[in-house]
Structures are given as C-alpha cells and as structure tokens.
Amino acid sequence: MTESATVAKPAKRSGKKRRKRLGVVRTSLAWSNLSHMWIRTVVSICGIGFAILLMFMQLGFLGSVGDTATVLLDRMPCDLLVRSPDYLHIYDASKTRNELRPWLKSIDEVDEAVPLDIGVTQWINPNNQDPRAIAVMGIDLNAPAFDLPELTLEMRRKLLVEGAVLVDDATKPDFGPQNGVKFGPEDIGTVADVFGTPAKIVGTFHLGTGLAANGALLCTRETFRKLVPGSSDEEVSLLLIRLTQGVTRERGCQMVAGRLDSLAGPASSATALTIDDAKTAERWRWYTETPIGMIFAMGVVLAVVVGGVISYMILASDVQAHLSEYATLKAMGYGTGFLMKTLLTQSTLLATIAFPPSVLAALLLYAITSALAGVPIRMTFTWLVLVAALSLLMCNAAGLIAIRKLIRAEPANLF
Structure with a gap:
C-alpha cells in the first residue's frame, strides 16, 4: 500500500456508470502493495515459486514411479493377463501352471495364450567381476510376449543358441558396458557370468528397466531356465491372453475367469484380469505399498506444507509492514470482507505470478x-492443474491466517 494511494470513505453501492459519471477511480490496493515495494515482491515471488517448484519435483518423481511400474506391461500386445494369486509385482510374479495354456486356448473367445517367464538373478560385471541383480525375461520366439522391433527373424535365430541373450540398452553402466556408459553394438559377443552360467550378448533391445530392476536381459524360455534358479518348463510367470477379433476385454475376462474357476487342482490356482486393470494395480501398488512411492507421496504433502509456511511468512510480514494503513481503513469503516478480499487478491496475484517461472524451472x-x-x-496436464490449484489454496489459506490478528483487533490498538 503506497502513501500516495488515496483512500475514499466507503459509499453506498452504485453501478459502473454512476462511478464513471462522478469521476471515481477505484485503486487496487492489492496491486499497489505489490508494485510499491518491488524488491520485497520479487523476494516473495521467489519464495512462493520455490514452494511451487518443490511440489512439481515431488509430483514428477511420484509420476515416474507410476510410469516405470508399467514399462513392461505397456509393451505387451495382449488383452488379458493370467497370473498367480501370489503375484506381487512384475519382477516378482510368482508362478502358475503352464498346463493352463491348452485349456485357455480352447475357449472360443481366446485367440492365443502366450507364456512369459520373469525372474531376477545375479549378473557378474565382465569388467570388474562385481555382482549385480538383473531381471531376466524368457519368451517364446514363435509368439513373443513383447512388441519389440529388435526381434527380427535374424535376431530370433541368434537367440536359439543356448545361452544367447539380448541386453536392454537402458541397463545401468555399473553392469559393465564396454564404453562405460551404455550397452551397444560394441558389447555384442561379450560373454558374462549369469548365476554361474555363461551368457553371450548377441544384441540389444530398448524396453526400459524401471525402479525395481537396474538391468534386464531377454532370452528364450530354454535359456531362462538355465539362468534363473528354480525355474521349470511346467511353470510360467504370466500368460498373456490375446482375444479373438470383436470380443471385448470384459467379455473375454469373464470367460477366462469362468474357465479358471471350473478347473480343479493346482491348475485352477490363477486369476485373470484385463491389461488395463493390471497396469492400474501395478501403479497403485508402487504408489501405496512401496517405500519409494510413499516417500514421494509424503513429499508432495510436505511441499504443500512448506509452501504454506513460506506464503504465511511472506503475507504476515506484509500485513505487519502495512498495519497502520490497514488500521486506517478499518477505522474509516471498511469491514472485514474488504480487508480479506484485499489480502486474498494479493496472495492470488503472488501465486499467479510465481507459477509460470516455476513451470519453466520444473521442465x-x-x-x-x-x-x-x-x-x-x-510434465503432465494433470500436474499443471493440480499444482496450480494447490498453489492458490496454500497462498489463500496463508493469507487468511495472516490477517486473523488484524480482523480481531480494535483500530485504536493497531497504531
């Protein structure tokens, strides 16, 4: 609020035409407060912008947890998944019976039942002999479980050799690529020790490893059984169901689930769900049941709290700096609603101005x-809308708390 700002005694409400005819110009006290001491305003915007940036970063990390959780599921060309009731997550899928395949393929609505083996084993860095945990995926070359352009006919012939593997080029550098950065063509022909068995790299593929695994190998189911302990041809991690054309996923899921319920013995120990439901369940498990997901979720809450505290300190300091001006307004008859509107407008302006640079910094x-x-x-549209709403909420909430003392006080006690 500037000293040059003229404060008129409140009058009865009149329309815009009446004010224009009388030559009355209404001064925006909220904007005057911000523009009068611009250095203070810049500092305030930086503080609130930092809080907004903190929210963006925590939401970005949380979003990456959900994105990496479905890296494998996103590349599976199927409609349904059949998995063990003991399924935990994609790299710890437990086992179900492989004998389910012919039973499920006999359903009219099912076009194909594709097996997929997934496990985690030990990889020995070929350069320094350090052990690392690595994910291994065994596929049927006649019906690959993943939609990968690298699985050409020539590459499939190379994988038929016992011990031949493809390595994900997203595998971390501590697994020992020749260039020390990323697995590539120069690593073809390298023989590494995988759980005591020699595995020869015949190529690379691009899929993505996620947060549960820092590296990944792709091979045939026969090679998988040699590289991963405890695996067997009688068991499979997942069955990928592809429905016949025209059958909806909901209808197909009902038929597959009905067939599973009708089976007796160990073969009946399996559940079916659509691929969309599997992705949703995978994301929510990582959000709510893993330490990393809960840490980032709590980080978002803490970012809002920190932002609220910063906003409160900024607005409370501004109220204290203009206490006499506010007291004058209150003594002249301006009510609580006017004071609240002024401060809420000011807090909204601070959040609005701080938001665009925070978005650029977050990107x-x-x-x-x-x-x-x-x-x-x-960056997603959801994050933009959510952070914008949270920014306005925390600034306005801080403004209401900051003006609470002023509203309760008598004008004579404020000078």
Whole structure:
C-alpha cells in the first residue's frame, strides 16, 4: 500500500456508470502493495515459486514411479493377463501352471495364450567381476510376449543358441558396458557370468528397466531356465491372453475367469484380469505399498506444507509492514470482507505470478534429472492443474491466517 494511494470513505453501492459519471477511480490496493515495494515482491515471488517448484519435483518423481511400474506391461500386445494369486509385482510374479495354456486356448473367445517367464538373478560385471541383480525375461520366439522391433527373424535365430541373450540398452553402466556408459553394438559377443552360467550378448533391445530392476536381459524360455534358479518348463510367470477379433476385454475376462474357476487342482490356482486393470494395480501398488512411492507421496504433502509456511511468512510480514494503513481503513469503516478480499487478491496475484517461472524451472530440472538418473520424468496436464490449484489454496489459506490478528483487533490498538 503506497502513501500516495488515496483512500475514499466507503459509499453506498452504485453501478459502473454512476462511478464513471462522478469521476471515481477505484485503486487496487492489492496491486499497489505489490508494485510499491518491488524488491520485497520479487523476494516473495521467489519464495512462493520455490514452494511451487518443490511440489512439481515431488509430483514428477511420484509420476515416474507410476510410469516405470508399467514399462513392461505397456509393451505387451495382449488383452488379458493370467497370473498367480501370489503375484506381487512384475519382477516378482510368482508362478502358475503352464498346463493352463491348452485349456485357455480352447475357449472360443481366446485367440492365443502366450507364456512369459520373469525372474531376477545375479549378473557378474565382465569388467570388474562385481555382482549385480538383473531381471531376466524368457519368451517364446514363435509368439513373443513383447512388441519389440529388435526381434527380427535374424535376431530370433541368434537367440536359439543356448545361452544367447539380448541386453536392454537402458541397463545401468555399473553392469559393465564396454564404453562405460551404455550397452551397444560394441558389447555384442561379450560373454558374462549369469548365476554361474555363461551368457553371450548377441544384441540389444530398448524396453526400459524401471525402479525395481537396474538391468534386464531377454532370452528364450530354454535359456531362462538355465539362468534363473528354480525355474521349470511346467511353470510360467504370466500368460498373456490375446482375444479373438470383436470380443471385448470384459467379455473375454469373464470367460477366462469362468474357465479358471471350473478347473480343479493346482491348475485352477490363477486369476485373470484385463491389461488395463493390471497396469492400474501395478501403479497403485508402487504408489501405496512401496517405500519409494510413499516417500514421494509424503513429499508432495510436505511441499504443500512448506509452501504454506513460506506464503504465511511472506503475507504476515506484509500485513505487519502495512498495519497502520490497514488500521486506517478499518477505522474509516471498511469491514472485514474488504480487508480479506484485499489480502486474498494479493496472495492470488503472488501465486499467479510465481507459477509460470516455476513451470519453466520444473521442465528444466525434469530434463536434467531424467538424463542423469535414467528415469523418465515428464510434465503432465494433470500436474499443471493440480499444482496450480494447490498453489492458490496454500497462498489463500496463508493469507487468511495472516490477517486473523488484524480482523480481531480494535483500530485504536493497531497504531
């Protein structure tokens, strides 16, 4: 609030035409407060912008948890998944009976039942002999479980050799690529020790490893049984169901679930769900049941709290600095509603001005973090709307708390 701002005694409400005819110009006290001491305003915007940026980063990390959780599921060309009731997550899928395949393929609505083996085993870095945990995926070359352009006919012939594997080029550098950065063509022919068995790299593929595994191998089901302990041809991690054309996923899921319920013995120990439901369940498990998901979720809440505290300190300091001006307004008859409207307008302006630069800063940090950590972090429309709403909420809530003392006080006690 400036000293030059003229404060008129409140009059009865009149329309815009009446004010224009009388030559009355209404001064925006909220904007005057911000523009009068611009250095203070810049500092305030930086503080609130930091809080907004903190929310963006925590939401970005939380979003990356959900994105990486479905890296494998996103590349599975199927409609349904049949899995064990003991399924935990994609890299710890437990086992179900492989004998279910012919039973499920006999259903009219089912076109194909594709097996997929997934497990985690030990990889020995060929350069320094350090052990690392690595995910291994065994596929049927006649019906690959993943939609990968690298699985050409020539590459499938190479994988038929016992011990031949493809390595994901997203595998972390500590697994020992020749260039020390990323697995590529120069690593073809390298023989590594995988759980005591020699595995020869015959190529690379691009899929993505996620947060549960820092590296991944792709091979035939026969090679998988040699690289992963406890695996058997009689068991399979997942069965990928492809429905016949024209059959909806809901209808197909009902038929498959009905067939599973009708079976007796160990073969009946399996559940069916659509691929969309599987992705949703995978994301929510990582959000709510894993430490990393809960940490980032709590980080979002803490970011809002920190932002609220910063906003309160900024607005409370501004109220204290203009206490005599507010007291004058109150003594002249301006009511509580006017004071609240002024401060809420000011807090809204601060949040609005701080939001665009915070978005740009978040995009820059997303790109840097993704490049350094190898984890995709992206800005979404949902994050933009959510952070905008939270920014307005925390600033306005802080403004209401900051003006509480002023509202309760008598004008004579404020000078």
